[in-house]
Amino acid sequence: GTPASKSDRMVTLAIDGREVTVPEGTSIMRAAREAGIEVPKLCANDMVKAFGSCRLCLVEIDGRAGTPASCTTPVAEGLKVFTTTERVNAIRRGIMELYMSDHPADCPACAEGDCEMARMAEKVGLTEIRYGRDGENHVVPRIHGDVNPHFREPDLSNPYFAYDPAKCIVCSLCVRACAEVQGTFALTVEGRGFESRIAASMNTPFFDSECVSCGACVQACPTGALREKSVIEKGMPEWSAVTTCAYCGVGCSFKAE
Ligand code: FES
Numbered sequence: 001g002t003p004a005s006k007s008d009r010m011v012t013l014a015i016d017g018r019e020v021t022v023p024e025g026t027s028i029m030r031a032a033r034e035a036g037i038e039v040p041k042l043c044a045n046d047m048v049k050a051f052g053s054c055r056l057c058l059v060e061i062d063g064r065a066g067t068p069a070s071c072t073t074p075v076a077e078g079l080k081v082f083t084t085t086e087r088v089n090a091i092r093r094g095i096m097e098l099y100m101s102d103h104p105a106d107c108p109a110c111a112e113g114d115c116e117m118a119r120m121a122e123k124v125g126l127t128e129i130r131y132g133r134d135g136e137n138h139v140v141p142r143i144h145g146d147v148n149p150h151f152r153e154p155d156l157s158n159p160y161f162a163y164d165p166a167k168c169i170v171c172s173l174c175v176r177a178c179a180e181v182q183g184t185f186a187l188t189v190e191g192r193g194f195e196s197r198i199a200a201s202m203n204t205p206f207f208d209s210e211c212v213s214c215g216a217c218v219q220a221c222p223t224g225a226l227r228e229k230s231v232i233e234k235g236m237p238e239w240s241a242v243t244t245c246a247y248c249g250v251g252c253s254f255k256a257e
Contacts (some may be wrong), residue, residue: 002029003022003047003048004026004046005025007023008023009024012078012101013077013078014080015081016082016083017039018035018036023113027075028073028081029041029044029057032081032083038123040056040172041057041081042170043222047219048177049090049176051173052071055095056059056069056092056095056120057129058070059073060085061079061081062082066089066090093125096124096129096149097126097131099206100117100121100126101130103223112235113161116230117224130237151194151195151196152165153165154166157205157206157212158227159208159213160229162229163198163226164224169222170189170196170197174218174220174221174226176220177216178217182212186213187217188202198226
């Protein structure tokens with residue numbers, strides 16, 4: 001969802017015909033969840049301010065034009081919101097198709113069920129990818145020639161996790177988690193379009209940057225681009241636990257093999 005609103009004033013609206021009352025300032029996405037409706041999303045979570053970058057959470061609102069993002073649109077009294085109209089369903093499938101067309105077909109995170117993007121592709125009913133992928137090295141033909149190889153090189157420098165730009169959709173959840181959850185500001189987005197990737201402290205390897213290895217970025221990543229090395233090497237654990245101490249609010253996780 002999105003972070004909770006602290007307002008004392010309450011607002012009532014209808015989402016897919018279900019009436020829900022939430023604090024003023026709550027996002028439509030969060031209100032939908034209160035009503036038991038999961039709006040597809042990739043770039044929002046409860047910990048960081050909504051950013052509206054993935055465009056998967058679009059909805060229709062009675063009397064309003066367009067298809068606003070439910071994560072960045074606040075509730076209002078009497079709104080009638082629809083989360084699964086034909087129009088938004090078609091837009092979501094189109095968006096997911098574009099994301100998946102530039103995602104490795106043999107991604108282990110997808111295969112192991114550790115990829116929110118694969119789950120969302122299924123949820124929006126994506127069954128076919130018509131663009132891009134050559135099936136071998138997954139390089140999409142470029143209008144302006146091949147991508148600079150630097151932008152596709154994985155960063156394996158951190159002892160605990162790896163970053164693979166080939167799987168990254170640059171939703172910037174990791175950048176925001178680093179800043180808003182951990183307060184470290186170690187990450188940024190470098191480059192544009194296909195040549196964009198997450199970079200640590202002015203483009204140094206993660207290990208040499210200001211990154212404190214807290215893992216907030218890994219927890220936030222919806223695509224398997226940032227993944228724990230233990231999971232990459234040994235596969236998904238059967239169970240895991242998260243503990244939170246006074247040092248930081250991230251929550252350290254340990255996983256059984
Ligand atoms: Fe709303 Fe990504 S979740 S735009």
